[in-house]
Amino acid sequence: MAFNWTPQQNMLLRMVSEFTDKEVAPFDMQIDRDGRYPDGLFQKMVETGFLGIMLPREYGGAAFDPEITAEVIRRMAVGNASAAVTLEGHYKTVDQILKFGTDALKREYLPSATKRIFAFSMTESTGGSNPMGIQTTAKRAGDDWVISGNKIMITNGGLAEVYCVLVKTAPDELSVFLVDKDMPGFSFGKQEDFIGLRGVPVGEIVLDNVRVSADHLLGKLGNGIMIGDSAHDDARILMGAALTGIMEHALQVAADYANERKAGDGTIGQMQSIQRKIADIAMGKETTKLLYQRAALLKANNQPYSEEATMAKAYGSRTAVSACDDALQVLAGYGYSREYPLAHLIMDARAMEIAEGTVEKMRSAIAIAELSK
Ligand SMILES: Cc1cc2nc3c(=O)[nH]c(=O)nc-3n(C[C@H](O)[C@H](O)[C@H](O)COP(=O)(O)OP(=O)(O)OC[C@H]3O[C@@H](n4cnc5c(N)ncnc54)[C@H](O)[C@@H]3O)c2cc1C
Numbered sequence: 076m077a078f079n080w081t082p083q084q085n086m087l088l089r090m091v092s093e094f095t096d097k098e099v100a101p102f103d104m105q106i107d108r109d110g111r112y113p114d115g116l117f118q119k120m121v122e123t124g125f126l127g128i129m130l131p132r133e134y135g136g137a138a139f140d141p142e143i144t145a146e147v148i149r150r151m152a153v154g155n156a157s158a159a160v161t162l163e164g165h166y167k168t169v170d171q172i173l174k175f176g177t178d179a180l181k182r183e184y185l186p187s188a189t190k191r192i193f194a195f196s197m198t199e200s201t202g203g204s205n206p207m208g209i210q211t212t213a214k215r216a217g218d219d220w221v222i223s224g225n226k227i228m229i230t231n232g233g234l235a236e237v238y239c240v241l242v243k244t245a246p247d248e249l250s251v252f253l254v255d256k257d258m259p260g261f262s263f264g265k266q267e268d269f270i271g272l273r274g275v276p277v278g279e280i281v282l283d284n285v286r287v288s289a290d291h292l293l294g295k296l297g298n299g300i301m302i303g304d305s306a307h308d309d310a311r312i313l314m315g316a317a318l319t320g321i322m323e324h325a326l327q328v329a330a331d332y333a334n335e336r337k338a339g340d341g342t343i344g345q346m347q348s349i350q351r352k353i354a355d356i357a358m359g360k361e362t363t364k365l366l367y368q369r370a371a372l373l374k375a376n377n378q379p380y381s382e383e384a385t386m387a388k389a390y391g392s393r394t395a396v397s398a399c400d401d402a403l404q405v406l407a408g409y410g411y412s413r414e415y416p417l418a419h420l421i422m423d424a425r426a427m428e429i430a431e432g433t434v435e436k437m438r439s440a441i442a443i444a445e446l447s448k
Pocket residue numbers: 164194195196197198202203204205227228229230231269272277426429430431432433434435436439
């Protein structure tokens with residue numbers, strides 16, 4: 076699928092690749108080892124304008140469309156998947172405020188989305204795949220709402236400053252409110268020690284009687300599941316892009332090694348068994364790319380894209396785990412060593428079989444969509 080990108084879009088994409096090559100890729104192994112971004116990297120991403128790429132111009136953004144936004148994520152993920160997922164979590168949250176926020180809320184918060192990270196929090200210890208299991212509540216207090224509860228495993232939790240929060244507004248009614256880390260009653264809790272995407276802070280927020288005005292409600296009361304699904308759909312396009320970037324990274328490592336590593340009179344790259352692995356990685360990468368690009372194109376044209384976005388992440392995540400495992404096998408002993416990035420690429424891809432909806436739930440969603448056609 077070839078996009079006719081404008082000179083301005085091509086310029087942005089070149090800038091993303093240059094930034095990734097210079098500021099992100101050299102720290103890929105360090106980020107995995109240290110479990111955090113190097114000092115100053117996140118600030119450089121902000122200063123370079125990454126946070127506002129998909130934000131409309133009226134809020135100070137660059138107003139790039141869904142295909143370009145996904146392409147930014149793919150290019151960033153070739154250098155480091157965590158950095159790409161940090162951006163993904165921000166973009167999908169901003170998207171929900173754009174779709175469902177009141178004009179007043181957008182004017183108040185969106186200009187700061189070029190500098191501050193936004194995050195979307197649904198999961199609780201009692202409700203991950205099952206959102207009705209959550210216990211966080213929002214209760215009316217005059218014109219305001221008062222929110223209490225804990226949200227866990229939030230991408231960028233601790234780094235983000237603005238959170239969309241799924242709450243119960245009645246025993247069987249879910250809604251989404253926007254809260255700011257500077258509001259009284261807001262605090263950060265436990266940080267996860269996850270085995271992949273080690274640069275992304277994933278953590279808890281604690282809401283202890285946080286009072287918000289009524290215009291902090293996204294959409295209408297009872298729209299919580301719909302808004303959560305919308306956030307998942309937007310995230311899944313970008314995760315398809317991140318997974319494609321991970322596979323591109325693995326392919327580069329495997330192909331370089333296969334061309335260098337001697338076996339008899341030639342290289343291992345001349346052996347059919349190794350060629351098969353290289354071919355499988357390349358096919359997985361290109362197929363996932365087609366899936367997320369199709370979903371992005373549908374989104375850009377205001378057509379339904381939920382099923383396609385879900386396919387991009389469901390297919391792309393298992394395919395990327397398998398592709399990175401194939402790449403590891405090409406390098407064999409060296410692939411199994413932390414000298415090379417393949418172990419962490421497998422774990423980075425593995426996260427996306429869980430985050431933004433598990434593959435099991437996604438398969439059900441795809442099947443239900445197909446059965447109802
Ligand atoms: C890296 C990472 C980042 C994350 N970021 C965020 C974030 O930004 N915001 C956020 O809110 N959450 C986030 N999460 C949490 C994530 O959304 C949940 O882990 C996920 O929804 C699954 O919930 P759970 O872990 O409670 O598993 P459970 O829901 O307990 O599921 C356990 C198992 O049962 C299966 N299962 C459960 N219900 C069904 C069903 N109906 N159909 C089929 N199978 C089912 C699941 O597929 C899984 O295999 C993140 C998680 C990770 C790993």
